[in-house]
Every structure is written in C-alpha cells, then in structure tokens.
Amino acid sequence: MIRLAxxxxxxxxxxxxxxxxxxxxxTLERALSGYGLLLVSTDDxxxxxxxxxxxxxxxxxxxxxxVVAPAARREGRATSLLEAxxxxxxxxxxxxxxxxxxxxxxxxxxxxxxGFRVVDVDPEYYDSGPALILARTx
Numbered sequence: 254m255i256r257l258a259x260x261x262x263x264x265x266x267x268x269x270x271x272x273x274x275x276x277x278x279x280t281l282e283r284a285l286s287g288y289g290l291l292l293v294s295t296d297d298x299x300x301x302x303x304x305x306x307x308x309x310x311x312x313x314x315x316x317x318x319x320v321v322a323p324a325a326r327r328e329g330r331a332t333s334l335l336e337a338x339x340x341x342x343x344x345x346x347x348x349x350x351x352x353x354x355x356x357x358x359x360x361x362x363x364x365x366x367x368g369f370r371v372v373d374v375d376p377e378y379y380d381s382g383p384a385l386i387l388a389r390t391x
Contacts, residue, residue: 255337258291294330305334316351352384
C-alpha cells in the first residue's frame with residue numbers, strides 16, 4: 254500500500270534513509286515536518302518498507318530520495334512509489350526530475366522504464382562523484 258507518511262513513521266524512515274549512499278537527513282526532517290510530498294510503501298502491518306520524497310517547485314518537482322528496504326525490493330514498490338508520486342503532484346507541475354549515480358544500474362533501469370531520460374550530467378553532484386540528471390514530463 255502507498256500512503257502519505259505520518260510523524261510516527263519518522264524512526265523507520267530515518268533507518269531506511271541510512272541505506273542511501275549519500276543521505277540528506279535535513280531534507281527528510283523537512284519532509285517529516287510537512288514540506289514537500291513524502292509517500293511510503295508499507296508492508297501488511299502498515300510498516301513503511303520504502304519511501305519517495307519529492308520537493309516542490311513551480312513547474313518542476315524534484316524527486317530527492319527514493320529508497321526501498323533490501324528485503325522488500327523486486328516487488329514493484331519503487332515503481333508504485335513513482336506512479337503514486339506522479340499522480341499526487343500539483344497540476345501545475347509539468348516536469349519531475351531526479352539525480353542518480355551513473356553506477357547505479359538498477360535505479361537507472363527503473364527510472365528509464367518509468368519514462369525518465371538523461372537531460373544533464375553534474376560532475377560534482379555527489380561527494381563521491383557525478384550524477385546523471387534525469388527528467389520526465391508528467
């Protein structure tokens with residue numbers, strides 16, 4: 254199930270965020286306070302096993318983080334989170350963008366399947382190296 258995150262999810266979402274290679278704790282904390290769109294994918298007990306955090310913009314929104322617990326991967330959760338994110342964006346938003354490491358083949362495949370295309374390369378995006386900037390119309 255996909256639902257909006259609530260404050261009680263915070264400890265689990267922080268733990269999920271720690272899976273990311275370069276997490277941004279301040280971004281998650283802002284989202285937990287109500288800034289942006291924070292959706293969770295839950296298991297049968299309504300416990301979050303993944304989340305998508307999207308930051309608003311006028312005509313562009315930015316998918317800042319998407320993570321699924323390793324034990325819950327390959328179940329379609331990331332795809333469902335992406336679809337739910339697009340469905341819940343403001344009608345003023347025409348483009349959704351994101352950054353991904355060129356080495357993260359699984360994520361790149363997910364995003365390309367969802368209609369994202371490389372629009373730029375930022376050589377200094379991550380502390381560890383470059384990022385591909387992907388975008389799609391919504």
